[in-house]
Amino acid sequence: MLLIRCPYCEEERPELEFRNAGEAHIARSTNIAGESDDDFEKFFFIRANPKGVIYERWRHIHGCARFFNAVRDTVTDKFIMTYKAGEPKPAKLPGAAK
Amino acid sequence: MSAAFRISGAGRLSQAKTASFSFDDKSYTGIEGDTLASALLANGVHLVGRSFKYHRPRGFLSAGAEEPNALVQIVRDDARKTPNVRATVQELYDGLTANSQNRWPSLAFDVGAVNDLASPLFSAGFYYKTFMWPKSAWKNLYEPKIRAAAGLGVSPEKPDPDHYAARYAHCEVLVLGGGAAGIAAALAAAETGVRVILADEQAEFGGSLRFESGAKIDGENGFAWAQAAIARLKAMDNVRVLSRTTAFGYYAQNFVGLVERVSDHLKSPGRELARERLWQVRANRVVIATGAIERHMVFANNDRPGVMLASAARTYLNHYGVAVGKNVGVYTANDSAYAAAIDLKKAGVNIAAIVDLRDNPAGPVIDEARALGIEINFGRAVVSAGGKLRVSSMTVQPKNGGGERTIPVDAILMSAGWTPSVHLFSQSRGKVAFNDETRRFVPGTYAQDCVSVGACNGTDGLDATIDEAYAAGAKAAKEAGGKDSSGKTGKGAKPKVDAGESWSRGMLGAGPGAGPGTTVKAFVDFQNDVTAKDIRQAVHEGMRSIEHVKRFTTNGMATDQGKTSNMHGLAIAADELGKPIPQVGLTTFRAPYTPVTFGSIVGHARGALFDPTRRTATHGWAASQGAVFEDVGHWKRAWYFPKAGEDMHKAVDRECVTVRKVGGLFDASTLGKIEVVGPDAAKFMELLYTNPWEKLETGRCRYGIMLREDGFIYDDGVVGRLAPDRFHVTTTTGGAPRVMNHMEDYLQTEFPHLNVWLTSITEQWAVIAVQGPKSREIIAPLVEGIDMSDEAMPHMSVREGKICGVPTRLFRMSFTGERGFEVNVPADYGEAVWEALWAEGQKHGAVAYGTESMHVLRAEKGYIIVGQDTDGTVTPNDAGLDWAVGKKKTDFVGIRGLTRSDLVAKGRKQLVGLKTKDPKVVLEEGAQIVADPKQPIPMKMIGHVTSSYWSENCGRSIALALVAGGRDRMGETLYVPMPNGTVEVEVTGMVFVDEKGEHLNG
């Protein structure tokens, strides 16, 4: 069982308390009704599904109930870092080569 | 009386404490502290099982957890018949009853052994090749026969009466394995003051010190030192010592699963004792000290009872005081078998000969064996074992061929060398590395915060092992936050090794006489009956990767997971492929390390505790009224309330008719309820539901539809506005948690600027639906402070006041089409208010009705149930609910999805009503609909039935269906082909009762 650090609770908690909520940093348009088919397709259907580093949303559903963002390696399953919802994609990952 | 093979003065058991036991209905006497294996061997019993495929007679290969052969059934009573227990692990208790497996009619005469003669038919890949044709025979003939013939053991017929405990634990340092290395590491870590857990699978700590008679630490015999060290560890507050505890799985971030066998070794464990305990341990650092497992030699008939690992024979002698034979042969490719021969010889057992594959080995053990007068043959091989139910001889030949010589023996001890137990390291996702010089896989790259020490790390010799383990334990503790204890002297200091045993490398693969071109039965994997020839055959048939060879031959796939066989199998395959071993690769080790019972995994989560049960406030009342319940998610809901003599059909007819004539009470508490509160509550509702909310007056209700972003219906429910900034939202019963999650998701991440607070209030309010023409008369006498007249409280309104003196949120709404109310009261008052309403209702002749009647009544009105009449591909328009979508709105979740080309295309499936031409026929829900019943199969299906019931109110069956272009087909005849004939139906509107909706105010 993984340990995941909730950026709101500021501690590592067991995986059982969390639920994955899909890829992060996909913003819903403020004018979604006027969006083109292509843009809506990108927003709603297309996901990166990378082998390696993924930015994704998690919810501490059985804890503080907050949604937050995480950077995880899909190969090793390791959480590289977590950060609060609304914060920008980290420019540099801890442990990454300079 | 002492058993024939028990040697007085040998071993550590007290001969005075006897225990009687039976094996295959024959009684024997053993000693407390014996395993079933040592007790049987003490009585001269070697034949204990039949092999899986060929039904060959089998004895004990080992004295530990790696045992592939000696699997028995332990019977305590009818419900406690544990199959596939390794006799080498099962501790003896007085009265133990064991039976052999996989034999009929008896162990000595087994009809299935004909498989052995027919073995050319059963070669590698046999299952894949033989039973391919004809296809139908697999299910009806081959599989049942194979399963019946191949089964190991019998499962008990009764539920498991034992209970299984579970614990979570945290520690700084977890030490896996309690041999010399594990104990040293635990001592070092414990001295720093951090929390340490030390676990070992055996009943007693010591690991190989159990048999290594030459080991001496801190001036004591190795095993005695281990016991003293364990006593010291046990006395420390920061240390937990777990014996009989197997670490079976190493998971992410140092999360390790262990199973402690609590009472399987006891004569009559009390019910207060769990049978096993699952430990789920999260450790900051893990020290893996799992030792090494000896390999057997691969030669013809190496599976005969009496042929066993040298270390096993040594354990039986030095720990249990049992000689495995009277005239013992030894076949080895390394030094450690010499030590076994020497110990046995000193105990008075004749050593017929040592056969050593090596040409000119030298060393102290060889000198000592020679000095004891044991015959030693270098450069020779045992090419075959004689005997059937027990080994009777070994045939020896120079390793490169030449004259044979047959030596009578009653046991053969073999050692091909030692395989480091890298299982847990590998499970931790560490990568093993092959050491070309020692020809072993040892831990290479680590993936987690762990360290391997001692034999499992390829560290040879007791001195080096203790040095390494003690340093690793101290380092792990320090990294985990313990205080520095280096340089400590006295009691806490590093153990000093006075004498240890040397280590030498061995060999891998088939021995002489079993190599390429031979067809003898030289077993690599005993449990799955895989021979050296089978591995070579797999390579010849095109298997290149060891993963393919493994699956084709089943080598290493039995319950022992190839603990003794993997390296031999790999070496033979590599040889045949002409590649170095690392290029062929090692198969992946997976949890569990040894078999784990379902009981220990399940723990207390069985029966009523398997899954939570949710009961509403009126559950007890409904049960007392004889209600039949149905499961809806975790909820128990009253399904129907049969009177004496009524079946479900009759009860539902009566309930439905009475509701429309008089009235009925229904417990609607399971509906999800969410309070949406805050200055921006209306704005939030506008975004989450298709309907307009800003203009909904306080005190009024609206039917709301929630979409996903793709435009499909996600949930629905009636929403009441209690105040400008407060909405009482209801959801479907099953949808409550996901709707809450959906709302929170948008509130937290897409619309965080909105000042809104969401609270689940499902459990806080009990909901009593009172429906029917008399509903107001039933409720009114109990209500205070609410004017319930049609003028003051029209349909779709909500009021707050009191009922029976307690607060209520009183909704006027209807899921039946009749005048109706839903009385929300705090859940604690739910039952009392229900009983008061019930008393009022009875004055009018109202009924209590359940979920089945609720379904019928709503279907009569064409009210949909999300998840039954919709399936995640239905839009509001498809469901005939376009009126609920705010046309002037510029944003809500799903607004863009609704304009996708497919969602506005013609010919989409639409919800309609169906009437069968024969009113008595009730359609099956899920049945497919076609336009032309005469078309050839496969027919073009244009829709399916979503809801179907007998409606006593209509005097006929009614149904709802999703049909392509349904609303343009009104009056059209369609067909529902069923196994018993095609049903003709007419497409109709969805409302079957009171089309004008007059009853709502009736």
Ligand SMILES: [Zn+2]
């Ligand atoms: Zn949290």
